[in-house]
Amino acid sequence: SKMKLMFRPLLFHLLLFCSVPGVNNEGVIETELEKSVSLVCQHDGGHDTLVDEELVWLRNGAVVSLTEGNKKGRSSVCVTPVIYDDNGVTFSCHLSKNATVTASVTLNVTYHPQLSGSEEVAVEEEAELVLRCDILANPPVSSVSWKLNGSVVDLLAGGFSLTNDGFTSKLTVNSVEKSLHEGTYQCTATSLIYGEHSKQFSVTVTETTFKFPLMPMVAGVVVVCLTSLLAVVSRWNRITKVTHQTHTLHYRAHN
Ligand SMILES: *[C@@H]1O[C@H](CO)[C@@H](O)[C@H](O)[C@H]1NC(C)=O
Ligand SMILES: *[C@@H]1O[C@H](CO)[C@@H](O)[C@H](O)[C@H]1NC(C)=O
């Protein structure tokens, strides 16, 4: 079904036909990511003098280049595939001769949060665990929930902290404990129009590798080396001194 967005300037009618989606009263076309939107601008019948008038399309104020046959009397632009950046973009069409006669529509690109699949996460005992879910969606998600082994995550008991900045929902544990934190996590974002989308994390807690004693060991080796070097140096000193003494004695013996 075609819906028309009608503008009634004094001279003529400029119609904007939007083939697939509907246009609401505010001149907004609702579409989805990856889909196609075709916008057609044409002069309303009755004014034959305008049939050959050249039309100009603007995307957010920037001129859209059109092929020769797509300029006079009727012109269409196709947005395909619709991408994130098309959200909120305004397309307008006007007569090349007279920019005051114009029609425009704004795209409202809806999309669900990009949540799916499962991720394997290995974390060491006592290390920090951070799980992130991308919850960006249009319209914004109405809620985000986190589960561990099928039960709602008990933030207090597990020492978790949860943040949400509208883009990412982040579940954090500062110091992981195997008994409390190992298991299957799931974040679920709920959208009023797209329903639920989830992502899983299989978290395994591994034993702490001995990173910590490595530094003292290196320091120990350095100390041992320095000590040996000092020992050699002092012995060398003593040897030269002894040699010198011997020499002196020898010299004196000659006199
Ligand atoms: C452009 O169109 C408007 C509205 O129809 C009209 O009032 C105006 O005189 C036109 N301007 C030119 C330069 O033709
Ligand atoms: C876009 O469409 C969605 C779904 O109908 C709606 O909730 C949202 O308010 C719209 N956004 C704008 C800017 O019109």
Ligand SMILES: *[C@@H]1O[C@H](CO)[C@@H](O)[C@H](O)[C@H]1NC(C)=O
């Ligand atoms: C979650 O389930 C796994 C597998 O049954 C179990 O090993 C783990 O201890 C459970 N985690 C928690 C925090 O209860």
